[in-house]
Amino acid sequence: MATIATPEVTASPVRHAGSGASALRQVFVIVAKDLRAELRTKEAVNAALAFAIMILVLFSFAFDPAADETKMFAGGLLWIVFAFAGTLVLNRSFARELPNDCLDALIAAPISGAMLFLGKALASYVLVMAVELVALPVFGIFYYVRWYDHFWQMMLVLALGTWAITVVGTVFSALTVNIRLREVMLPMLTYPMLVPALMASMQLTADLVNGKQIWGPDFIWMKVLISFDILYTAASLALVEIVLVG
């Protein structure tokens, strides 16, 4: 082994704030960066919003919105739209880092894979929620659905179901970021994983738009949704470093 002789090792001369930026602050730095970039380009949000509204409007012509049967599958329709529109946002999550090799700089930075993932997931969550909150009143108008009768319960289901889409979508966005066909691969990988969360969200939403409370006999679906969120968030946080670095 070749060895070169040497002066003293010097520590980095930068004096960091304490032990460096706190993990939480780093998460919010990533969130702010992603949101700022998206607000300037609007490429993901515009596409997702246009898609969501177009599908809702088109299906309202396909079915009789006043029919009771329509109320029964309205929850399912809504979450299919949210899942598809969400994928358009999530496709951009890590793909945003590809131009100029920005992902390299993030991997090289002193931020753990888990915190990077959390920052990315939270930024996507805000964007997907924004799309959903615009699409929801459109859904109410075109399908004659009183989604606001149990407003806070609806928001709870929306929040939990969206987090499920976001957390699974973000981890697969990281996994497929270097694949040429990532736009195709992301939904192919994401949707099968999301089946339990989507089933729960659809059932709970159907209950709410039909005037039932989520605390009734279908509360088991709420437990499924909460368990899914906890399990997949924990697994993603634990595995994302391997996904990013190998």
Place this chain on the structure above:
Amino acid sequence: MHAIAVEGVWKYYGDYPALRDISFTTAPGTCLALIGRNGAGKTTLLRTIAGFSRPMKGKIEILGRQPRETATRRDIGFIGHGIALYDELSAIENLMLYARLYGIPDPRRRALEWLEKTGLERVRDGLVREFSRGMRQRLAVARAFLHEPSVLLLDEPFTALDDRAIAVLQRLLREAGSKSRTIVLSTHQLREALELATHVALLNRGRVAFHGECTAEMAADPGFVYARYGEG
């Protein structure tokens, strides 16, 4: 303690061994020019040292720590083939983003300081996508040096730089050398690299063909190392 210690490192792409039993150490304050033909493994070696991927076999230590440790990453500055800047953010926003990620106190002051050092203070609020290539490259240099790393890993840093950016980079690298920071730069531009290098490593098909001090002969004739130790 060595600044960088690489011991028996192997890296495969499929069945192809991109790095074969690479071992060397560098001392703090060393400027190591990593040279070799295309496909020799320079980029793979630099990326593995930087912690972007793990070696299949062998180990790497930077300042006595694993490359993926958070504390190690604070001590590494990396310039790769891309500029690692966001086109939709301004110059100052880009630098402040990295300053915050590296936990630098007063990120704005540090960002402004580096914009001035690289001659970009007048365009600090301009979006990177509106910058010329030379300006983007100078900003990339500012990004890599912003946190004053102890170890600089530079992958072909002179490629496609304009004269001004080359001058800025050479000045910063000389300053870094004078502060006993360790520099490893892979390059095909031997003349620029050997002006700065204290040591040279020649990679040939994933192996270290030569590793030693940069001599007067090498500095005078950049082709000397290839002629003497290359694959012929």
